[in-house]
Structures are given as C-alpha cells and as structure tokens.
Amino acid sequence: MTDKFEIRDSVPDDIALIEAVYPGAFPDEDLLPLVRSLLSEKSIVLSLVGIADIALVGHIIFTTCGIVGRTDKVSLLGPLAVAPDWQQQGVGSALVRSGLRRLKNAGIGQIYVLGDPAYYGRFGFEPNDSVTPPYSLPKEWHGAWQSLTLRDDMPPLQGTLTVPPVWRQRALWAP
Ligand SMILES: CC(C)(COP(=O)(O)OP(=O)(O)OC[C@H]1O[C@@H](n2cnc3c(N)ncnc32)[C@H](O)[C@@H]1OP(=O)(O)O)[C@@H](O)C(=O)NCCC(=O)NCCS
Structure with missing residues (x-):
C-alpha cells in the first residue's frame, strides 16, 4: 500500500471531483445519478474520499438501511470507485477499511x-442467504450478495433489506 494518500469525509466542495472519478472507473455504467442522489442524503450516508497530494482519487458511499420488521441499523456499501491511474495501490482497500471502522464505532452491526x-x-465479507436484497438477483449474482458482521454481540439477522428511496430502483440491482 502506498502512504501517499489520506482518507477523509467528503465535503460539498468535493462533489465535482467525486463526479470526475466515476466515468473513468465505470466506463460502461452511468452511476452519477445514483451518486448525486446519495450525496444529497447526508443524514443516511457515509461518504469518504481518498486524496493523493491534492487530487481526489477515490470515493466510497455507505448507506444506512434496515431489515424488515427489525430495529437494527445496518449499512449498504456502494458505490466504490478509484480513478484508473490510482487503482491497485491500496486506495479502494483503505476506503473500505476506514468506512468499516467508522461504522463499527457508530454501532452499525452489519454491512452488505x-x-x-x-x-x-x-x-x-461472505455470501449471505439470510438477509435478502430488496430486489431478487439473477441466479449468477447470488454469490455477489455478501455481508460482514461488525459486532460480536450481533444476533443473526434474517429478512429483507429495506433501503431508502434512492436505492429503490430495480435497475440498480440487475445486470
Ligand atoms: C475495484 C476497485 C474499487 C478496487 O480498488 P483498488 O484501489 O484498485 O484496489 P486495492 O489496491 O485496494 O486492492 C487491489 C487488490 O484488489 C484486487 N481487485 C481490484 N479490483 C478487483 C475486482 N474488480 N475484482 C476482484 N479483485 C479486484 C486486485 O487484484 C488486488 O489484489 P491483490 O491485493 O491480491 O493483488 C477499483 O479497482 C475500481 O474502482 N475499479 C473500477 C470500478 C469497480 O469495479 N468498482 C466496483 C467495486 S464492486
């Protein structure tokens, strides 16, 4: 891992730079409408950026979600993007690990x-069959639905993930 970057919370002035990372990281997919909507939902979103020198080179979002019929707060990871020139240098891993630490400290029990x-x-992260995503996934994607438990005292969760309106679009859960 390089030590040339830092991870911090995003601030409103980062938005244009965050938006510049996505087309390079996802040339075949337009995630900007989702990213913009998520960034406007500050109360339910943890948004972190990776900064190298003065350049913004990576971004991750975690969204607070729930489970039908339960009061537990859980979190959904995504999207995650690293600028092509900065991939394979530990930025993505640092963004994920920093987010997991913060969410654990905030009492979040499970991440999807x-x-x-x-x-x-x-x-x-391990494949999860107990908590199902809000829309059914194609068979070939089932191993891609994963979870990570952050708290030792976390009871096993079962049910369907409830997501805020911004995530309630079937297209976001389909190939
Ligand atoms: C996927 C992504 C976020 C990883 O971030 P990164 O900073 O490049 O990755 P890191 O340096 O933290 O980790 C590198 C390791 O991840 C692996 N890796 C990178 N992208 C991968 C992918 N799409 N699938 C599987 N493994 C991947 C590398 O092979 C490397 O493995 P190694 O440590 O065993 O050598 C980044 O490459 C990216 O933005 N890709 C395009 C967008 C994308 O696919 N995002 C989706 C995430 S679901």
Missing part, C-alpha cells in the same frame, strides 16, 4: 455489498 467476492472477501 453487491460486488465481486474476489475483492470483498479480503475484508471478511
């Missing part, structure tokens, strides 16, 4: 992500 297990497995 829809992503590549080959990447998220390194942080301890």
Whole structure:
C-alpha cells in the first residue's frame, strides 16, 4: 500500500471531483445519478474520499438501511470507485477499511455489498442467504450478495433489506 494518500469525509466542495472519478472507473455504467442522489442524503450516508497530494482519487458511499420488521441499523456499501491511474495501490482497500471502522464505532452491526467476492472477501465479507436484497438477483449474482458482521454481540439477522428511496430502483440491482 502506498502512504501517499489520506482518507477523509467528503465535503460539498468535493462533489465535482467525486463526479470526475466515476466515468473513468465505470466506463460502461452511468452511476452519477445514483451518486448525486446519495450525496444529497447526508443524514443516511457515509461518504469518504481518498486524496493523493491534492487530487481526489477515490470515493466510497455507505448507506444506512434496515431489515424488515427489525430495529437494527445496518449499512449498504456502494458505490466504490478509484480513478484508473490510482487503482491497485491500496486506495479502494483503505476506503473500505476506514468506512468499516467508522461504522463499527457508530454501532452499525452489519454491512452488505453487491460486488465481486474476489475483492470483498479480503475484508471478511461472505455470501449471505439470510438477509435478502430488496430486489431478487439473477441466479449468477447470488454469490455477489455478501455481508460482514461488525459486532460480536450481533444476533443473526434474517429478512429483507429495506433501503431508502434512492436505492429503490430495480435497475440498480440487475445486470
Ligand atoms: C475495484 C476497485 C474499487 C478496487 O480498488 P483498488 O484501489 O484498485 O484496489 P486495492 O489496491 O485496494 O486492492 C487491489 C487488490 O484488489 C484486487 N481487485 C481490484 N479490483 C478487483 C475486482 N474488480 N475484482 C476482484 N479483485 C479486484 C486486485 O487484484 C488486488 O489484489 P491483490 O491485493 O491480491 O493483488 C477499483 O479497482 C475500481 O474502482 N475499479 C473500477 C470500478 C469497480 O469495479 N468498482 C466496483 C467495486 S464492486
């Protein structure tokens, strides 16, 4: 890992720079409408940026969610993007780990992500069949729905993840 970058909370002045990271990281997908909507939901979102020198090179969002019928607060990781020139240098991992630490300190018990297990497995994420995403996933994506428990006293959770309106779009949960 390089020590040339720092992780901090995003601030409103970062928005244009955050938006500049996504098209390079996701050339085939337009995540900007989702990112903009999430950034406007400050009370339910943890938004962190990776800064190298003075450049903004990575961004991650965690959204506070719930489970149908339960009071536990959980969190959904995504999106996560690192500028192509800065990939494979530890920025993504540092963003994930920093977010997990903060959420643990905030009392969040479990984190969910829809992503590549080959990447998220390194942080301890494992496929989850007990808490289902808000929309059914195609069969080939089932191993991509993963969770990580942050608290030792966390009872096993079962049910359906409840997401805020910004995440209630089937297209965000389909190939
Ligand atoms: C995926 C992404 C966030 C990882 O961030 P990063 O800063 O490049 O990754 P890190 O330096 O923290 O970690 C590098 C490790 O992750 C692995 N890795 C990177 N992207 C991966 C992916 N999409 N799938 C599986 N493994 C991946 C690398 O092979 C490397 O593995 P190693 O440590 O065993 O050598 C970044 O590459 C990116 O923005 N990619 C394009 C957007 C994207 O796919 N985001 C989706 C996340 S679900």
